[in-house]
Amino acid sequence: MTTPPTLAPTTDNAATGDGTVLKADGVTMRFGGLTAVRGVDLTVNTGEIVGLIGPNGAGKTTFFNCLTGLYVPTEGTVSYRGTRLSRKPHLVTQAGIARTFQNIRLFANMTVLENVLVGRHTRTKEGLWSALLRGPGFKKAERGSEERAMELLEFTGLAHKRDHLARNLPYGEQRKLEIARALASEPGLLLLDEPTAGMNPQETRATQDLVLAIRAQGTAVLVIEHDMRFIFNLCDRVAVLVQGQKLVEGTADVVQADERVIAAYLGTPVDDTPTDADPETPPAGAATAESAESGDTP
Amino acid sequence: MTTTTTTPRGRLPLPERAARLTTAAGALATAASTGLAWTWSSDFPGDLTYYGSPAGLQIVTLAGGLLTLLFALAALGLRGLQWLLPAGRNAPTLLAALGTFAATWFTLGAIAVQLGGLVNLEPGGAVAGVAALVTLLGALSLPPDQPDATAPANPWQRFTAALAATPVRRRTRELPSWAEILVIAAAFAAGLLVFTYGIDTDDGAPFVGYLLLVVLAVPALNRAGLINRLTQLTHTHRGVALGAAFIAAACFPFTQDTDQYTIIGANILIFATVALGLNVVVGLAGLLDLGYVAFLGVGAYAAALVSGSPESALGLHFPFWAALLTGAAASLVFGVLIGAPTLRLRGDYLAIVTLGFGEIFRIAMLNLNGTTGPDITNGAMGIPNIPNLEIFGFNFGEPHDILGIPVATYGNYYLLMILVTAFVVLVFRRAAASRIGRAWIAIREDETAAIAMGINSFRLRLLAFALGAALAGLAGTVHAHVVTTATPEQFQFAGPQPPNSAFLLAAVILGGMGTLSGPLVGAALLFLIPAKLDFLQDYQLLLFGIALVLLMRFRPEGLIPDRRKQLEFHETGQLDVPDQRLPDTDATLGATKAKA
Numbered sequence: 001m002t003t004p005p006t007l008a009p010t011t012d013n014a015a016t017g018d019g020t021v022l023k024a025d026g027v028t029m030r031f032g033g034l035t036a037v038r039g040v041d042l043t044v045n046t047g048e049i050v051g052l053i054g055p056n057g058a059g060k061t062t063f064f065n066c067l068t069g070l071y072v073p074t075e076g077t078v079s080y081r082g083t084r085l086s087r088k089p090h091l092v093t094q095a096g097i098a099r100t101f102q103n104i105r106l107f108a109n110m111t112v113l114e115n116v117l118v119g120r121h122t123r124t125k126e127g128l129w130s131a132l133l134r135g136p137g138f139k140k141a142e143r144g145s146e147e148r149a150m151e152l153l154e155f156t157g158l159a160h161k162r163d164h165l166a167r168n169l170p171y172g173e174q175r176k177l178e179i180a181r182a183l184a185s186e187p188g189l190l191l192l193d194e195p196t197a198g199m200n201p202q203e204t205r206a207t208q209d210l211v212l213a214i215r216a217q218g219t220a221v222l223v224i225e226h227d228m229r230f231i232f233n234l235c236d237r238v239a240v241l242v243q244g245q246k247l248v249e250g251t252a253d254v255v256q257a258d259e260r261v262i263a264a265y266l267g268t269p270v271d272d273t274p275t276d277a278d279p280e281t282p283p284a285g286a287a288t289a290e291s292a293e294s295g296d297t298p
Numbered sequence: 299m300t301t302t303t304t305t306p307r308g309r310l311p312l313p314e315r316a317a318r319l320t321t322a323a324g325a326l327a328t329a330a331s332t333g334l335a336w337t338w339s340s341d342f343p344g345d346l347t348y349y350g351s352p353a354g355l356q357i358v359t360l361a362g363g364l365l366t367l368l369f370a371l372a373a374l375g376l377r378g379l380q381w382l383l384p385a386g387r388n389a390p391t392l393l394a395a396l397g398t399f400a401a402t403w404f405t406l407g408a409i410a411v412q413l414g415g416l417v418n419l420e421p422g423g424a425v426a427g428v429a430a431l432v433t434l435l436g437a438l439s440l441p442p443d444q445p446d447a448t449a450p451a452n453p454w455q456r457f458t459a460a461l462a463a464t465p466v467r468r469r470t471r472e473l474p475s476w477a478e479i480l481v482i483a484a485a486f487a488a489g490l491l492v493f494t495y496g497i498d499t500d501d502g503a504p505f506v507g508y509l510l511l512v513v514l515a516v517p518a519l520n521r522a523g524l525i526n527r528l529t530q531l532t533h534t535h536r537g538v539a540l541g542a543a544f545i546a547a548a549c550f551p552f553t554q555d556t557d558q559y560t561i562i563g564a565n566i567l568i569f570a571t572v573a574l575g576l577n578v579v580v581g582l583a584g585l586l587d588l589g590y591v592a593f594l595g596v597g598a599y600a601a602a603l604v605s606g607s608p609e610s611a612l613g614l615h616f617p618f619w620a621a622l623l624t625g626a627a628a629s630l631v632f633g634v635l636i637g638a639p640t641l642r643l644r645g646d647y648l649a650i651v652t653l654g655f656g657e658i659f660r661i662a663m664l665n666l667n668g669t670t671g672p673d674i675t676n677g678a679m680g681i682p683n684i685p686n687l688e689i690f691g692f693n694f695g696e697p698h699d700i701l702g703i704p705v706a707t708y709g710n711y712y713l714l715m716i717l718v719t720a721f722v723v724l725v726f727r728r729a730a731a732s733r734i735g736r737a738w739i740a741i742r743e744d745e746t747a748a749i750a751m752g753i754n755s756f757r758l759r760l761l762a763f764a765l766g767a768a769l770a771g772l773a774g775t776v777h778a779h780v781v782t783t784a785t786p787e788q789f790q791f792a793g794p795q796p797p798n799s800a801f802l803l804a805a806v807i808l809g810g811m812g813t814l815s816g817p818l819v820g821a822a823l824l825f826l827i828p829a830k831l832d833f834l835q836d837y838q839l840l841l842f843g844i845a846l847v848l849l850m851r852f853r854p855e856g857l858i859p860d861r862r863k864q865l866e867f868h869e870t871g872q873l874d875v876p877d878q879r880l881p882d883t884d885a886t887l888g889a890t891k892a893k894a
Contacts, residue, residue, distance in 0.1 A: 090753055090755070107740050121737055128734050131732030132728050134728060182751075
């Protein structure tokens, strides 16, 4: 995708100006005796793109799941725009945090348009009675949802595939569709879990442009990625997670210069505890991603 | 048999044109042979002894012969018949010939077996048999529609290759809108005719012959591309098609002189309506409910208690609309009561809980008999003598003249059920194509992703469960009046007679999950076939099981598949499907994907 068409800024996200969008305070996640995430603090401010990196099994996805309510953190709090988030994942989305998944989770047997329309769920109210009676309000809401969904499909460059089944899209477009679906919930913060995994350099650049375009709408972005070039090109701040703990946080330069980060990536052990703490990271594909990115680290 | 030529040949070494002519001539002879007497004795059902007037199974053969003839003539290139074959050319002819052959030889066999020997056949029967055989041999000599580069080696593969479906070959002519509507009307009228004939045929041999032809003629129409064409038309004129379907269905009681078969019609509609309600739960929301018939039971019992049965413990007599609401509301309440604690469970656990509920309901109804519990339901005796409905002075128990045609009790109930079914169809369509319906499908597809999109999965599942229950309760109210007795034994998990939970689920899956017409067709077949094959007795369930296994093996998406399901199961015929890339996508994508 070269130049993404502009998208009207979503309702109230751009208006709030500067301020904290997300504040995670001492988030700890234990699975039995295993501490996957240990006391992680992280803030994301309006209009920021924050990167979250770390070796496989560092607990990045677990941390994401704590933020979105899929896991209830053992300790610590997560607040969005100053209000503490509910522990129900659907209410987190309602509040304004949307996410994509590391292993793409589209509604495979729904069309591209329907996928995005499902993303509109929290921003529409029409219940069963409204659907059965089909009043003017229902038609208006449906039309509005469809217009908004088509805007998002234009934005991600998928408009020509609106009636294709999601499962039939090529891999790169499935990633884009997942982002479009997340954007449909009009989030103030978008969490991207490895958005360029398995992409070639051109596609990675296109994704980079897309993320920048999303930021331009006023949506803050928190992104997990293994592609260092992608991260350092894109992010205002980068946090490094190693063995469930935040090692460093700062600008790209600070993180790249830090010896502990290099050590963590190049294999010098920082700690003796086992590193396979992230239960959601699938083993497949991890090795190639790892070897590719080690060349990028200075 | 060896074929050395490169041109595709049929299974028999006959030139293509000769094969076509043989088929056409054979089909004509088969159709003509039904004008002869096939047996001298009138003992065989349908009385096939007359010259010049086909009867009983002869009509089946006549219809099959004419269908084969039409396909064969169209394949010969006869002008004006080309619209019959928009897709396949030879596979439809072969299937129709096969159906005719099967029906005809079955008839001859049945005559010989039932009346005791081949001596019971008249020469006319022999003519029919030979003609049907010649037609079949001619059709077998036709080349397959899609010449395959790798010539299939064994005869069975060659045979299946000849039956293979072909994509649409020729563009169908654009018709004016009114003509398309006429085509839809004609198709539904033909459907009504075929279905009515099926209901009206005698049990036993005549129905088996009818079934043999229909089972093979429907795929013939499908291979010809006609069903596809009709589906397209109904999609462009959805409202008209729905209207035509309901008018066609409403015409059925007017074709009947007695109540003998309208009761089957009324029961089919009840069964189909409940199946459609189950489709909300299973097809849309993906919740496997194994005790769904209990909600029909709740509706039936609630209606029975308040509809003025002398045995009712409550002794109330509500007007029909109030009884209807009571039935639906009672089911709704039970749906929520069962659903609220259990719908947090996923998949298998829910299935087990619903299975348990179904049985608990039946046993509770048995035990509320005054000795083992409070006297509410009269135990195994049930609540009998539920009086006939009376709406605005229109008593459903008495025959009425509607448009000058007498319609008796079950005809009246049938017409009432048409309205209930129409209502449920409306609810299903509207719910499915809405924000709520999309959320249901999203939960079915990937619950975690659906939750991450802000869908409150528990609430929406409960909504689906409650809506499904209320729709079943609605049908249950009419069910109570049609059968006039509500007994626990009507609402079992499995049994030889529908409705029961197993048959309901089978109707949804057989017909096509998540579609509107699928459960209706599935329910109609699952009710009609057991009702007509009563003579099989104990083997009925065995055959039902075998049929279910075969269907799931060869057509897992159901008879009328969801557009999506069809893609899911038959996209490429491969297990691990690589992404289908369009030419406009990045060419380098493949390389990276291989790495990933």
